[in-house]
Amino acid sequence: MKVLMVCLGNICRSPMADGLLRKKVREAGLNIEVDSAGTSDFHVGEAPDHRMRATAKQLGTPIDTLRARQFKQSDFSEFDLIYVMDSSNYNNVVQLARNDSDKAKVKLILEELQPGSAMEVPDPYFGGEQGFIDVYNMLDAATDVIMQKIQHG
Numbered sequence: 001m002k003v004l005m006v007c008l009g010n011i012c013r014s015p016m017a018d019g020l021l022r023k024k025v026r027e028a029g030l031n032i033e034v035d036s037a038g039t040s041d042f043h044v045g046e047a048p049d050h051r052m053r054a055t056a057k058q059l060g061t062p063i064d065t066l067r068a069r070q071f072k073q074s075d076f077s078e079f080d081l082i083y084v085m086d087s088s089n090y091n092n093v094v095q096l097a098r099n100d101s102d103k104a105k106v107k108l109i110l111e112e113l114q115p116g117s118a119m120e121v122p123d124p125y126f127g128g129e130q131g132f133i134d135v136y137n138m139l140d141a142a143t144d145v146i147m148q149k150i151q152h153g
């Protein structure tokens with residue numbers, strides 16, 4: 001099982017989702033690979049945003065070692081589940097899908113918390129510190145549900 005988290009820059013939301021799920025998978029002793037990517041190439045090779053890293057560390061899930069990369073079409077072959085943060089990410093990823101099976105792998109991550117809600121993880125990049133705390137808490141809750149699903153179907 002392989003899970004990919006996707007946002008725009010791969011420096012705020014998706015590395016946080018990646019770090020949280022990685023930690024939970026490791027603590028549960030499961031053999032699940034977790035990665036993240038951005039739909040853009042704006043920040044390729046960079047560490048996560050310093051504000052996201054600070055919040056991540058404060059709240060107990062450091063993500064300092066992650067590095068940004070761009071989403072690519074072959075990720076559809078590599079990963080079983082592709083979680084996107086917002087509808088813009090959804091459209092960008094689905095545009096690269098080769099078939100319905102690729103497309104079916106792509107889900108809004110907050111749909112795991114509230115199915116059918118089309119809720120989005122807001123982009124914290126241009127806002128203040130509270131935005132990063134909110135992102136952490138939303139993704140902490142969503143990755144708890146993902147863990148439950150993985151472990152108990």
Ligand code: 4NP
Nearest residue numbers: 007008009010011012013125
């Ligand atoms: P992310 O946030 O998609 O959560 O990583 C952003 C990071 C960078 C930019 C936008 C969003 N940017 O425009 O550079």
